[in-house]
Amino acid sequence: MSAIEHLSGPDDLEDDEREAVETLLYRLADDEFVIAERYTEWQVRSPTLESDLALSNIAQDELGHARLWYDLLEDFGYTEAELLWERDPEDFRHSTMVELPFETGDWADAIVRSYLYDEAEALRLEALEDSSYPRIVDRVGKVLGEETYHREHATNWLERLAGTDDGREQVQNAVDRVFPHALTLFEPVDPDVERQIDEYGIRTRSLDELATDWLDRVVPFLESQGIETPVSNSSEVTTADLPDVRGRDGTHTDEWFDLYDEFTHTYRELGRDRADRIMSDPDDA
Amino acid sequence: MIWEVFRQEKSGGYHTHCGNVHAPDAQMAKLFAEVQHGRRKPTNSLWVVPQQEVAEVDAEEANFGGTTDKSYRWAMTYNRVDESFAEEVADSQREQETADRERDEVTAGGNR
Numbered sequence: 001m002s003a004i005e006h007l008s009g010p011d012d013l014e015d016d017e018r019e020a021v022e023t024l025l026y027r028l029a030d031d032e033f034v035i036a037e038r039y040t041e042w043q044v045r046s047p048t049l050e051s052d053l054a055l056s057n058i059a060q061d062e063l064g065h066a067r068l069w070y071d072l073l074e075d076f077g078y079t080e081a082e083l084l085w086e087r088d089p090e091d092f093r094h095s096t097m098v099e100l101p102f103e104t105g106d107w108a109d110a111i112v113r114s115y116l117y118d119e120a121e122a123l124r125l126e127a128l129e130d131s132s133y134p135r136i137v138d139r140v141g142k143v144l145g146e147e148t149y150h151r152e153h154a155t156n157w158l159e160r161l162a163g164t165d166d167g168r169e170q171v172q173n174a175v176d177r178v179f180p181h182a183l184t185l186f187e188p189v190d191p192d193v194e195r196q197i198d199e200y201g202i203r204t205r206s207l208d209e210l211a212t213d214w215l216d217r218v219v220p221f222l223e224s225q226g227i228e229t230p231v232s233n234s235s236e237v238t239t240a241d242l243p244d245v246r247g248r249d250g251t252h253t254d255e256w257f258d259l260y261d262e263f264t265h266t267y268r269e270l271g272r273d274r275a276d277r278i279m280s281d282p283d284d285a
Numbered sequence: 286m287i288w289e290v291f292r293q294e295k296s297g298g299y300h301t302h303c304g305n306v307h308a309p310d311a312q313m314a315k316l317f318a319e320v321q322h323g324r325r326k327p328t329n330s331l332w333v334v335p336q337q338e339v340a341e342v343d344a345e346e347a348n349f350g351g352t353t354d355k356s357y358r359w360a361m362t363y364n365r366v367d368e369s370f371a372e373e374v375a376d377s378q379r380e381q382e383t384a385d386r387e388r389d390e391v392t393a394g395g396n397r
Contacts, residue, residue: 050306050317057320
């Protein structure tokens, strides 16, 4: 890619530059926030104390990452309440994979999802390391530093689950259910805006390229574990493989609206109109 | 399977026992130990050791320190020493250093 001109700070962006930056940030922040919400459901329910702590730790990491990205949206004047607690659930732009509920006790699903998610996460973060938006570049390293553990955790578990007939069957079932939704990780919020994101160099790999990179990684690995992936083409996302709801475009599963009601419940019940901050701003930390 | 976990705070320090984790193998034990024992306190390195590989000898089997009076081993005598003698040691040390320096000067002069 040719040399990219750096974008200005948040206050000096042109309207369409700002829209591109915001869109990218919503993709990142919403994914991280919602997957952390779902992981948290495993607390005190994981197969062992150790796996409970490991997944809770990963959930905490993802919440921390969400905070870093939402904080960059706050640069544009949004408050935490507007970004989360009072935001219309239809305006969330996460992939449907992260909102799907877990079946009770389906640990293989938690592992499969975290594997598919964290492989995609690593790729998209690498595509931000040389972003033209300096505020993003500042934070990518921090986030990437915690992703290695997530991938090791998921990969180690997958290899062990796939090592027995029973476990492999559970993994296969989870892959069959979750994989189509994982493809939505690479779906556009709005195709024109996504193109802008690439043209401005805010992201240095396009969604299609990222999808190909990801498929090149996860399909052979899953195959090496005796797991088949439900894709008609193993190097690009085909519309036929996608689910009806894709998250990114504002369409969601019904379960998302239940989850939204759940995590905003206390805020509404207490009649809050803003969120208190107990941690210092990431810029000051 | 239980793995005992030892944490080292700083490079060069001792690995100190800090707890254990359940894990099927060393790789998973490391992964779990990292979160359970390396996350909240300063950590430079962790060891995970299969519990059954830890050999133990305890006070029921062994007479640690023997059975006769060996209080001389504790070296408590030095706690009751009059420390003013240290000044003499320092004086003597200084005297020797001065002599040493003078000797050097004389030798250097002789070579000239």
